Amino acid sequence: MHKYKLLLNPSLDETVHVVNEALKKGFLSLLVGLCRVNYKGRASSVLGWGERLVIIKRDGSVLVHRTWDFQPVNWQPPGSVLQASTRGRNLTIRSVRLKPRESLEIEFEKVFSVLVMDLVDEAEFTMYASEKDMQKAVMANPELVEEGLRPLVKEKEVEHGFIDVYAVDREGNIVIIELKRRIATSDDALQLSSYVEEVKKRSGGRGVRGILVAPSASKKALFLLEKHGLEFRTLNPQKCAELVESSSKRITDFF
Amino acid sequence: MHKYKLLLNPSLDETVHVVNEALKKGFLSLLVGLCRVNYKGRASSVLGWGERLVIIKRDGSVLVHRTWDFQPVNWQPPGSVLQASTRGRNLTIRSVRLKPRESLEIEFEKVFSVLVMDLVDEAEFTMYASEKDMQKAVMANPELVEEGLRPLVKEKEVEHGFIDVYAVDREGNIVIIELKRRIATSDDALQLSSYVEEVKKRSGGRGVRGILVAPSASKKALFLLEKHGLEFRTLNPQKCAELVESSSKRITDFF
DNA sequence: TGCTAAATCTCGAAC
DNA sequence: GTTCGAGGTTTAGCA
Structure with missing residues (x-):
């Protein structure tokens, strides 16, 4: 790992800065905090306030994970365009995909931790028994x-x-x-x-x-x-x- | 969030302890480090050394994420039984599912950070347009x-x-x-x-x-x-x- | 780009 | 426990 940045109980402004910086550099971001999530596109979904893990990858994919389930509760696939901003007292992460048009909005009331990393992973992945x-x-x-x-x-x-x-x-x-x-x-x-x-x-x-x-x-x-x-x-x-x-x-x- | 524990550049023994403790208590664990992964069960896969994020959820599901891709590169579904241990100089996380029989082995050479949390999430998730x-x-x-x-x-x-x-x-x-x-x-x-x-x-x-x-x-x-x-x-x-x-x-x- | 078929598909409901 | 079908399926391969 070349670089990383860790914030504990950061201000929302601080979080916005670090996340947008990570996006620009193509780093992996992990956010843990109290948030709610709305999705609209091929379908619609609403998820109320709760503490979750949000993963933002270097290819633009976004994952919202609860503490259970293999599957993310909400997500956005690779290639989506993402932006973090503060609006009022909360932090909003908005991700938009163009084809098909769909958008994901994650609103944080409180961020517990932010971990941004430049992970190095050049290994091959091989599967058998297909x-x-x-x-x-x-x-x-x-x-x-x-x-x-x-x-x-x-x-x-x-x-x-x-x-x-x-x-x-x-x-x-x-x-x-x-x-x-x-x-x-x-x-x-x-x-x-x-x-x-x-x-x-x-x-x-x-x-x-x-x-x-x-x-x-x-x-x-x-x-x-x-x-x-x-x-x-x-x-x-x-x-x-x-x-x-x-x-x-x-x-x-x-x- | 009621409780959490954060380790930076922990020893592998320290990591084993914290992860096993988290498992017992049903907390969410995030590990970032240099690892390799083997899977054998319905299929087989091999993933060489690289820096990745490993998520261990309270229901026993395990996810190995690279810095790109929506999908985890390796995983184990909910209900799997997991154990962390040190063998030789490395840390091994082994997860076994019984039906169908399949096993996942994650071997860490170096752990950069461990974040264990007791996240509270009672919210309902609702979907429309099914x-x-x-x-x-x-x-x-x-x-x-x-x-x-x-x-x-x-x-x-x-x-x-x-x-x-x-x-x-x-x-x-x-x-x-x-x-x-x-x-x-x-x-x-x-x-x-x-x-x-x-x-x-x-x-x-x-x-x-x-x-x-x-x-x-x-x-x-x-x-x-x-x-x-x-x-x-x-x-x-x-x-x-x-x-x-x-x-x-x-x-x-x-x- | 659109379309087809596989996937460690996962997940939930019905039986 | 098994089976069946939906899913924001995703993803890769190929025309």
Whole structure:
């Protein structure tokens, strides 16, 4: 951390100065105090007086956090334009987004602490076990779904959307595979069904199967699959990520 | 604010003590320092060394924020069980969630500041212009959609889900209304289409219309509506909220 | 820029 | 406890 500034029980004028300065320099600001919040834009919201944490980031995003809940109670996304000012006896922070037009107003009656910092963070963030990882794993190791399966195309476009994996089974049937990294829902089953119906229309009498592949599925999803003559296979996204990882490692080792 | 504690450049042992104490008492903790983060559970992620803000809330939720982005880079939802400890020369904060099993590990090499507070926040949070508001408005003022429309049921159950508003038009046709508070997508059009098809099967030859009602719609959504013989009406959720508000006020005034 | 689909989606309500 | 659907969803990828 190169620079920081800490104020305890600051005057509102002092706070305005420090926050506007932080905004100009692109520093991170944390404010804790007694405030109320109004939002108007895609929807409207009102939050009465209470003690909260307000975070102002260098990209213009604003977060209002209560002492509970993962989600901020109010916020403004990156790119919003923000200004702090004193009006009467209170401090107001106003943030406006242009597209879509929406505005957030935080009014402080009392600020307990202000912490402004120039944090240094150059690290990369990497995630594994996404749906893309499952797709790669199934393309490279189709036996994860079924012995003898031959994947032909991924992301095959059809009228309603995209088929995750388009394959052919041992007996020459077309196999439509829908992948989900989470518990499959009835929506997922219906989506697969619509893909299968569409492919059936153009398959010229060739057999068409549909397989929903996910770590698990809801009861209604399983019921709908059964009803539409579709199948379900269990597949753990973490296992897929490990496979993708180890195979890319093997390639790296080779060179 | 009843109580708070602030540490600047604390030792890691001191930090462990204060954080565990805060957890026990259900206070909000803010930590700023140099850390790295690993997550494993529904997915996996790795984040290298960098300076960040860590928020620990009284319900057990944990947030790791970088100086940019609206979203936390890593997190743990409410109900997770957390513990701080020193291992070797570093401070580790470990948070575990049981269902689904996932764990977050934050390792601090250096803590710049710790702020622990007992924030008081009893205020209510209220939101307007939800889809429910649109539903109420259309039930009470069906002319928002079409002159002469008579709404019969809301949340009518059909095989695939629930019809937002089930109505009859001037000419006695059944009208299926699907409401969206945001720009309508092609999925929304297809959902409406499936409702209409299902109702047609049981309508005994009676005319069935489908209307998608939203502030606007994507091109593909409009194309699909056209293709399936469905209709679109513009309706602003904010306007609906105002109507609902003013009518409930009228009722209040009456008593 | 608009649009589509994934997300460690989260969150709440209904069952 | 499970499931389902809304959300100021956000975000990234791609046309």
